Structure formats: C-alpha cells, structure tokens
Amino acid sequence: MPWNLTSDRPIYAQLIEKLQLDIITGHYKPGEKLPSVRDLASEASVNPNTMQKALSELERSGLVYAQRTSGRFITDDQELIKNTRNELARMQIRDFIRTMRQFDLDDDEILHLIQEIMKEEIE
Template sequence: MSWSFDNTKPIYLQIMEKIKLQIVSHELEPNQQLPTVRDLASEAGVNPNTIQRALSDLEREGFVYSKRTTGRFVTEDLDLILQSRKQLSEEQLQQFVSCMLQFGYKKKNCQMY
C-alpha cells in the first residue's frame, strides 16, 4: 500500500518527516536497520531516487547512519532523538494553537485541550 502525500511540499521532505516521526516515537528503535531503498520505494510508491535523497538528508542530519555492506541504521544518539521529539511536539502544539485561534478561541481556552 502506498503512503499518502500532499502536493504542498516535496515528497522527499514528507518521507523524511515520516521517518523522523517513526524514530522519535520509537516505532524505529536506535540501531535498528532500515529497509532497503528499493523496499522503502516500493512501500511508499515512489521512485528509489526520492527515497535515496530523503535517507541521504537524514544521514546528514544524524538520524541515520550507513554501514557499507549492511545498509542504513537508526542513530544511537538519544539526545538527538529526544531533542527532535521535543521540537516536533512544540511545532505540533503551535499549529494546534494557531488553528484554534483561527476558529475564534482565545489562548486561555486552548489550554483546556
């Protein structure tokens, strides 16, 4: 089954976000091997080059690392994972508050949710 993507941002960025979310939520554990580029591309329904770009950028950011003969793995850097979880949580919270304000709620009302 293909992953769903929106047309508002590049697919490789959406793939990066999905994998980061899997890492910070521990769906993917530290040192866990990732599926191959070909397998991820098939699962996501995208070109392998798109997956390759997303994984290369994740590697540059430190979320994954490569072992030449065995593939890519999730980082062991728990500080990076925790920091990213906090950052993603704050971004989601800001988006929620922004939407609630657009609906006419006051900031103090948003605290109830």
C-alpha cells in the first residue's frame, strides 16, 4: 500500500496512522515481524529517525512490541487490535457527523441517508 504522506502535518503522526491501518486491516498479522526501521523508512521515503519515532509511539500504545535482538513484532492481543479499530472508526464517524451537520442536516436525516446508501451499496 502506498504511504501517501502530506506535508502539512507532522510525518510521524501520519506514519503512526498508516501503520495502525495496516495492523487493523490485517496487512500485518498479529504476531508478525515488522520490517526493519531502515526498510520501512526507505519504503515510505522518510527519515529513519521519523520512522523510529512513530514505531516508539506504537510500542507505547502496545500495538507493537520490541524483542531485544530480533526486531519489532505486531501484538498478539486481538482485543487491543479490535479496540484500536473501534477507536479509529469512532474518529472517522465523528468527523463525518461534523461535516454532515455543517451541511445543515439534522440527525434523523443523517441516519436516514446512511441507511439508504447502505442499502444501495449492498445491491
């Protein structure tokens, strides 16, 4: 998957989001070994220091853990992965609702539209 970084926000924050997405969508499986900092940095065309910072942040959140000599791995904790996914979904939905309210739609209208479009998407 391409990294698609924009320049108007800190790179490390975007790297964290991208890696979280790769974990919750199963691009990286639970327990899987991550590529080295250098390889990830080269893939994303970013500074290894920035990638290091993003990975340290993911370690702090528990999604990734470091094994002293053998590198970094994705957590085996399915619950944590699920929680992260739900948190990201909540963020997206909050943004979406905010935009819809800017369009001056009331909550019933928003819900109605969502249901309508979901039905269309199934067909």
